[in-house]
Amino acid sequence: MKILVTGGAGFIASQIAQAYLGQGHQVFVLDNLSSGHRDFVPTDAQFIEMDILDPEVEKLLQKEKFDAINHHAAQISVTGSVRNPLNDAKTNILGTLHLLQKAVESGVEKFIFASTGGAIYGDQERFPANETHSCNPYSPYGIAKYSAEHYIRFFIKTYNLSGTVLRYSNVYGPRQDPDGEAGVVAIFCKRILEGKPLIIYGDGEQTRDFISVRDIVAANEIALSPQCHGIYNVGRGEETTVNHLAESLAHLAGATAGIEYAEARAGEQKRSCIDPEKFNTAFGWRANVTLEKGLFETLEYFKTLGN
Ligand SMILES: NC(=O)c1ccc[n+]([C@@H]2O[C@H](COP(=O)([O-])OP(=O)(O)OC[C@H]3O[C@@H](n4cnc5c(N)ncnc54)[C@H](O)[C@@H]3O)[C@@H](O)[C@H]2O)c1
Numbered sequence: 001m002k003i004l005v006t007g008g009a010g011f012i013a014s015q016i017a018q019a020y021l022g023q024g025h026q027v028f029v030l031d032n033l034s035s036g037h038r039d040f041v042p043t044d045a046q047f048i049e050m051d052i053l054d055p056e057v058e059k060l061l062q063k064e065k066f067d068a069i070n071h072h073a074a075q076i077s078v079t080g081s082v083r084n085p086l087n088d089a090k091t092n093i094l095g096t097l098h099l100l101q102k103a104v105e106s107g108v109e110k111f112i113f114a115s116t117g118g119a120i121y122g123d124q125e126r127f128p129a130n131e132t133h134s135c136n137p138y139s140p141y142g143i144a145k146y147s148a149e150h151y152i153r154f155f156i157k158t159y160n161l162s163g164t165v166l167r168y169s170n171v172y173g174p175r176q177d178p179d180g181e182a183g184v185v186a187i188f189c190k191r192i193l194e195g196k197p198l199i200i201y202g203d204g205e206q207t208r209d210f211i212s213v214r215d216i217v218a219a220n221e222i223a224l225s226p227q228c229h230g231i232y233n234v235g236r237g238e239e240t241t242v243n244h245l246a247e248s249l250a251h252l253a254g255a256t257a258g259i260e261y262a263e264a265r266a267g268e269q270k271r272s273c274i275d276p277e278k279f280n281t282a283f284g285w286r287a288n289v290t291l292e293k294g295l296f297e298t299l300e301y302f303k304t305l306g307n
Pocket of ligand 1: 006007008009010011012013030031032033034035036037050051052053071072073074075076091095114115116117118167168169170171172182
């Protein structure tokens with residue numbers, strides 16, 4: 001297949017682009033490098049430095065006639081979306097809509113979208129939440145992802161597009177930005193390797209459903225198949241407290257700097273955990289990377305950066 005991967009200079013999609021190349025697909029990466037890195041783009045992929053809102057996107061899609069678009073380019077900071085909802089909506093709603101419209105006009109058959117299981121359900125009533133759980137996103141980031149999902153449904157119905165929405169839980173692994181606001185595992189790894197204490201906001205008993213980027217890449221391989229359309233949670237379905245995460249990482253690294261507690265962040269979600277059973281039943285996908293193994297791999301990656 002000829003596939004356009006947006007956001008392919010970033011943490012997750014650069015690894016998806018690499019996997020698609022490994023499967024023998026022809027891969028183009030489109031990224032404006034706002035947070036991505038040129039050197040993350042696989043060498044065998046064709047790189048286009050462009051914003052998803054750029055009018056040139058239309059020409060590109062008309063010229064290349066992609067079979068599939070895997071859309072990961074986004075403004076990814078939840079707190080950033082709270083500070084500047086308009087900026088978030090420009091990229092995450094209008095940017096996605098722009099791509100969708102130009103995709104169907106150019107005959108793209110498959111559209112894969114990276115959504116969020118962590119921010120779309122809001123305060124959960126059930127643990128883990130499956131796809132039928134009510135969606136009450138309270139951050140502009142979650143609202144924008146939910147809006148984009150609605151647009152995708154519109155394009156599926158109206159234009160017979162095959163759309164696959166993957167709602168990820170908290171993704172971690174090599175290449176995550178340790179200076180960003182999103183990836184607590186990457187932030188903790190960096191602080192441990194700098195010999196600094198880990199800072200936990202609140203009592204550390206807040207939970208997240210951490211999943212390795214390797215399992216997310218495997219889900220995106222499945223998502224390419226014509227049988228895979230609709231909305232799927234992609235998580236482990238297991239809750240881990242931030243305290244447990246910090247202790248596990250510190251233990252793995254033999255860190256001695258300890259843990260410090262700071263005031264809880266206003267509005268932070270207390271518990272988050274999503275049920276991947278639907279994806280598992282339909283396609284046999286299961287998260288294979290244990291938390292311990294995934295944390296070890298991530299720590300090793302950050303060690304190599306320091307050398
Ligand atoms: N990391 C997670 O835990 C997580 C969880 C759920 C969903 N997601 C989604 O997965 C996707 C990838 O996230 P990530 O963690 O790899 O983040 P990332 O910041 O590493 O990757 C995003 C990429 O998109 C690019 N980009 C941003 N705005 C763009 C624009 N307007 N035009 C072109 N390129 C643009 C950036 O330069 C970057 O390379 C995002 O859609 C994110 O919302 C991530």
